[in-house]
Amino acid sequence: SVAVTGAPPTVLVDKLIHASLYHGCAAAGVRPVRFRHNDVSHLEALLHKVEGAGLKIVLTESVFSMDGDRADMVALAAVCRANGAFLCVDEAHATGILGEDGKGLADGQADLVMGTFSKALGGMGAFVASSSAVCRWLENSGSGYIYSTAPSPMVLGAVEAALDLLPRPEMERVRVRVADLAERFRRHMQAGGLDTGPSSTQIVPVVVGREETALALSRSVEAAGFLAIAIRPPTVPPGACRLRVVLHAQHTVEQVDALAEAIFSGVRDIP
Numbered sequence: 001s002v003a004v005t006g007a008p009p010t011v012l013v014d015k016l017i018h019a020s021l022y023h024g025c026a027a028a029g030v031r032p033v034r035f036r037h038n039d040v041s042h043l044e045a046l047l048h049k050v051e052g053a054g055l056k057i058v059l060t061e062s063v064f065s066m067d068g069d070r071a072d073m074v075a076l077a078a079v080c081r082a083n084g085a086f087l088c089v090d091e092a093h094a095t096g097i098l099g100e101d102g103k104g105l106a107d108g109q110a111d112l113v114m115g116t117f118s119k120a121l122g123g124m125g126a127f128v129a130s131s132s133a134v135c136r137w138l139e140n141s142g143s144g145y146i147y148s149t150a151p152s153p154m155v156l157g158a159v160e161a162a163l164d165l166l167p168r169p170e171m172e173r174v175r176v177r178v179a180d181l182a183e184r185f186r187r188h189m190q191a192g193g194l195d196t197g198p199s200s201t202q203i204v205p206v207v208v209g210r211e212e213t214a215l216a217l218s219r220s221v222e223a224a225g226f227l228a229i230a231i232r233p234p235t236v237p238p239g240a241c242r243l244r245v246v247l248h249a250q251h252t253v254e255q256v257d258a259l260a261e262a263i264f265s266g267v268r269d270i271p
């Protein structure tokens, strides 16, 4: 267990966390210390160097939004435990779609989990799950929470219905289906010599390098009926521009195959 003290905290973040988490640090007046992406040894070395009595907070995502890769939750939890650090995990891209009953990947590993209702659950708004002491503390000290209106009953009804569905056996089949579609798409890309980075989830980047290439490719797949956004700096590093493809349960195998064809044809047409 970790106690909240008056001393300033040290917040250690995976370099590739989502902009919203960096904004959270800025709003809290905290300058985060960054560890190399998914590099638990680097995090451990940095934790050893932290001085002072303040809380050590580690902030990461379980599925990274632009690469579709996963954090090693077991290793992160072990390092945090060994160093008295409080582990917070953003499960935006795991809630509902990964883990047992769609509970995400940090279940039982993190001290605090946050997630959004806006992705797999099809609603909007977000949640934080932690010990009741931490939740009460956040309710009473988080100004963004205190000074904003609660979600509407319509949204909460939709979210509640989605949460009821998650543990049902047919939803497990849906989760497997989405994973299979993503794997099929990755195989197509890789067989055609394209780079899908470290993706192992429903988020599959097709890394093409230059900004102009990513934009032209996005336009050409759109003309073929597919929406795949070009992601460019500062969201990704220069030279790592990409199409960000996200598979969902209503996609069909035929659509995945047709998208792959549209991407290959677009790549062939780019000078």
Ligand SMILES: Cc1ncc(COP(=O)(O)O)c(C=O)c1O
Pocket: 018, 020, 061, 065, 090, 092, 093, 116, 117, 118, 119, 124, 125, 126
């Ligand atoms: C990792 C991550 N966290 C948080 C958010 C924010 O979620 P919302 O748009 O529901 O506020 C996103 C949204 O894109 C995200 O990718």
